[in-house]
Amino acid sequence: MAVKVRIPTPLQKFTNGKAEVESGAKNIQELVDALEKDYPGMKERLSDGGKIRRFINIYVNEEDIRFMNKEETALKDGDTVSIVPAIAGGRG
Amino acid sequence: MSLIFKKSDLQAVFEHCDREYPNEACGILSGKEGRVEKIYRMTNAERSPSFYVMDPQEQFRVMKEMREAGQELVGIYHSHTGSRAYPSATDVDLAYYPEAVYLIVSLLDRKNPAARGFRIREQKISEIAVNVYS
Numbered sequence: 281m282a283v284k285v286r287i288p289t290p291l292q293k294f295t296n297g298k299a300e301v302e303s304g305a306k307n308i309q310e311l312v313d314a315l316e317k318d319y320p321g322m323k324e325r326l327s328d329g330g331k332i333r334r335f336i337n338i339y340v341n342e343e344d345i346r347f348m349n350k351e352e353t354a355l356k357d358g359d360t361v362s363i364v365p366a367i368a369g370g371r372g
Numbered sequence: 373m374s375l376i377f378k379k380s381d382l383q384a385v386f387e388h389c390d391r392e393y394p395n396e397a398c399g400i401l402s403g404k405e406g407r408v409e410k411i412y413r414m415t416n417a418e419r420s421p422s423f424y425v426m427d428p429q430e431q432f433r434v435m436k437e438m439r440e441a442g443q444e445l446v447g448i449y450h451s452h453t454g455s456r457a458y459p460s461a462t463d464v465d466l467a468y469y470p471e472a473v474y475l476i477v478s479l480l481d482r483k484n485p486a487a488r489g490f491r492i493r494e495q496k497i498s499e500i501a502v503n504v505y506s
Contacts (some may be wrong), residue, residue, distance in 0.1 A: 289469065
């Protein structure tokens with residue numbers, strides 16, 4: 281039972297440079313906790329108070345979890361989870 | 373290290389920025405080793421004169437297309453419609469792509485857009501030369 285997780289460049293400093301890791305998590309919430317356990321520092325980068333941060337987009341295969349069950353979105357064997365930071369900025 | 377642009381591609385970026393004025397425009401520059409080979413004009417989901425967020429679905433699709441084509445994220449461009457071509461505090465806070473050159477196009481003088489390139493890593497800004505060829 282494993283899902284593949286794509287790690288974006290700025291977070292690879294937590295995963296010892298790995299662009300892809302595996303997890304047995306059953307949903308996104310569990311995945312965030314599992315990543316934190318293996319790679320401390322990840323949880324704070326990905327979430328705030330249990331919610332995925334506004335500028336972090338997470339996809340299960342091709343679907344944005346915002347349009348699924350958000351943090352409760354279920355994961356199954358063979359899924360690919362992509363963590364994709366938003367491209368954002370501006371004059372402010 | 374510099375960002376290398378075909379003149380017509382840079383012109384296309386300026387035209388995109390002008391078209392979105394007064395809102396900020398944004399886009400992705402794909403290519404290899406600092407050389408821009410393709411421009412993706414992206415939707416600013418915020419439609420704002422002071423902020424941009426690329427439409428997440430579009431961003432995901434484009435990044436996948438680039439990965440499959442073996443292209444790199446050479447740069448990310450956006451316009452400042454009322455300020456100079458230098459990263460703002462917001463730009464620095466939200467700079468999640470250390471590998472990319474952040475190209476900022478200032479439309480302070482709308483008829484003469486100015487573009488400058490920067491790397492933003494760990495909250496630190498360093499300027500990258502933008503070289504244009506015809």
